Amino acid sequence: MATLQLRDIRKSFASVEVIKGINLEIGDREFVVFVGPSGCGKSTLLRMIAGLEEITSGDLMIDGKRINRVGPADRGLAMVFQSYALYPHMTVRQNMAFALRLAGVSKAERDRKVDEAARILQLEPYLERRPKDLSGGQRQRVAIGRAIVRQPKVFLFDEPLSNLDAALRGQMRIELLRLHEELKATMIYVTHDQVEAMTMADKIVVLRAGVVEQVGTPLELYHHPANLFVAGFIGSPRMNLMPARVVKSSGTGISVALPSGPEILVPVEGAGTASGDAVTLGIRPEGLRIEPSGAIAGTVALVERLGGLTLLHVTIEGGEPVTVQIEGSDATKARDQIRLAVDPAACHLFDKAGQALPQRARHPLAA
Amino acid sequence: MRETPMQRLLSFILGWGTALLLFFPIAWMVLTSFKSERDATSPNLFFTPSLDSYHEVFARADYLSFALNSVVISVGGTVVALLFAIPAAYAMAFHPTRRTRGTLLWMLSTKMLPPVGVLVPIYLLFRTAGLLDTRSGLVAIYALMNLPIVVWMLFTFYKEVPNEILEAGRMDGAKTAGEVWFLLLPLTLPGVASTGLLSLILCWNEAFWSLNLTSAGAAPLTAFIASFSSPEGLFFAKLSAASTMAVAPILVFGWFSQRQLVQGLTFGAVK
Numbered sequence: 001m002a003t004l005q006l007r008d009i010r011k012s013f014a015s016v017e018v019i020k021g022i023n024l025e026i027g028d029r030e031f032v033v034f035v036g037p038s039g040c041g042k043s044t045l046l047r048m049i050a051g052l053e054e055i056t057s058g059d060l061m062i063d064g065k066r067i068n069r070v071g072p073a074d075r076g077l078a079m080v081f082q083s084y085a086l087y088p089h090m091t092v093r094q095n096m097a098f099a100l101r102l103a104g105v106s107k108a109e110r111d112r113k114v115d116e117a118a119r120i121l122q123l124e125p126y127l128e129r130r131p132k133d134l135s136g137g138q139r140q141r142v143a144i145g146r147a148i149v150r151q152p153k154v155f156l157f158d159e160p161l162s163n164l165d166a167a168l169r170g171q172m173r174i175e176l177l178r179l180h181e182e183l184k185a186t187m188i189y190v191t192h193d194q195v196e197a198m199t200m201a202d203k204i205v206v207l208r209a210g211v212v213e214q215v216g217t218p219l220e221l222y223h224h225p226a227n228l229f230v231a232g233f234i235g236s237p238r239m240n241l242m243p244a245r246v247v248k249s250s251g252t253g254i255s256v257a258l259p260s261g262p263e264i265l266v267p268v269e270g271a272g273t274a275s276g277d278a279v280t281l282g283i284r285p286e287g288l289r290i291e292p293s294g295a296i297a298g299t300v301a302l303v304e305r306l307g308g309l310t311l312l313h314v315t316i317e318g319g320e321p322v323t324v325q326i327e328g329s330d331a332t333k334a335r336d337q338i339r340l341a342v343d344p345a346a347c348h349l350f351d352k353a354g355q356a357l358p359q360r361a362r363h364p365l366a367a
Numbered sequence: 368m369r370e371t372p373m374q375r376l377l378s379f380i381l382g383w384g385t386a387l388l389l390f391f392p393i394a395w396m397v398l399t400s401f402k403s404e405r406d407a408t409s410p411n412l413f414f415t416p417s418l419d420s421y422h423e424v425f426a427r428a429d430y431l432s433f434a435l436n437s438v439v440i441s442v443g444g445t446v447v448a449l450l451f452a453i454p455a456a457y458a459m460a461f462h463p464t465r466r467t468r469g470t471l472l473w474m475l476s477t478k479m480l481p482p483v484g485v486l487v488p489i490y491l492l493f494r495t496a497g498l499l500d501t502r503s504g505l506v507a508i509y510a511l512m513n514l515p516i517v518v519w520m521l522f523t524f525y526k527e528v529p530n531e532i533l534e535a536g537r538m539d540g541a542k543t544a545g546e547v548w549f550l551l552l553p554l555t556l557p558g559v560a561s562t563g564l565l566s567l568i569l570c571w572n573e574a575f576w577s578l579n580l581t582s583a584g585a586a587p588l589t590a591f592i593a594s595f596s597s598p599e600g601l602f603f604a605k606l607s608a609a610s611t612m613a614v615a616p617i618l619v620f621g622w623f624s625q626r627q628l629v630q631g632l633t634f635g636a637v638k
Binding site: 087 | 529532534536537545
């Protein structure tokens, strides 16, 4: 059982404010991912929750108790570091039992808990080895094991997979999710990798420059990004963003015109917009498809064939580059002249300040 | 990069040249200690070796009590210096402030002051405190004398330890003492050991303070050597015998710990 509340949390280093007033509720057993570009403050925020970094102002509550002034050891949290931070002079068993040893737990009890964690993480054959004799993936699992044996209220992960190769990363993602199921614990996970965020999170917190840009489920963020930053950050390949002008606003949405002429009807609420307003049109790459009668003409600049997917990098009339994602292997070649049709449901409009105009219909999975 | 034969020859000559140059005075001292007083000043390499000088030295002074003083004072000074330096270096390495660099430099700068500059005040302090010719007095002065170097060395060893390992310890429930005892010290053991060894050697060989602050009771081996240099003019054979006996323990000690010393002093450099 553990819930966290962050109330107007701020952090300054000397005179520079790096965390600028964060409010957040984290529910029991939730898997929350902090995501954002490097330097956005996500790791600092995690370290403040851990107690490794002082909180300049604001309240940090665990289960309703303010713990700003409680030391890291007494917060009941466990952390997995990016570098694993295993104790090099101790065996895997000693690494995992260290916290229990400090807490004065008996040897028999320690061994029982370490064996249990080793079983969950399939580390049993390595218990007497030292960290330097383990592979990256095994070290990672020891670091997680060290957290598990303490049965903490909350698990904190600081980019735990970024030192692993791609294949192992995919595998560890699944293991972490399985672990979350099995341990039924609250987890906070920091990453700059939006694939990790999308696949693992119950709730994603998108941060930029010390400010929360949006909080929501992965599909909420994907289908209803609150602003240009989230729209550009979540989703791979990136959402196509291009300047447009409002033509007219009607009951079914807003018609916008691209600089090269084509008009697109986007199903968003139009209150507050007038014709002629400059807006940004966002179209997900899978919302564009090749169609001889399509509204937008363009030239294929580059084709990336991923086998199951084909990515076309197209320069449309007016010079804007867009990415088109097509299911399966497609025969289109570079320098082909094509026309693109737009799926209105995959379109987003952002006002001059970068804020999204609300969609008329919520995506069924992002209610 | 492969060495050419010429470079190999050059480094061979340089290496052996330096080694012999450094070794020669010691070898000469040992050689002289086995000569008779009459042969002692001649550069003659062929002589009848005798233990006469050693017998005389033993007869005239209580070697063992000087040696015991040396051991107690060197070990004591080193232990006290480490006791202060370990927490100090920990604080500076892992919780630095704006002034940490300056503090380190300031500490080192005290080593640039000639000790004789503070002889009178320290002598007066010792006299007032009743520390003259006491082992505890020398332990204190040796600890203080080596503190800057010990702190500086430990600081560089600690700097090699990733902060995240200590933070992981903190998350695991270690308080500051636990961090230092369970994590930092085991991880930097080669470094701490070589720092201790260096401090021991510096203490053992220290002469200025021991000559000025002791007379008989707490005098270490450096004072023992000095006692053979003055009163009746120079007797080189006896002086050499006394010196040989004074440096022998630390030479043997250094020989056995050289692997540890070199390992510690190059710790991090080869990482």
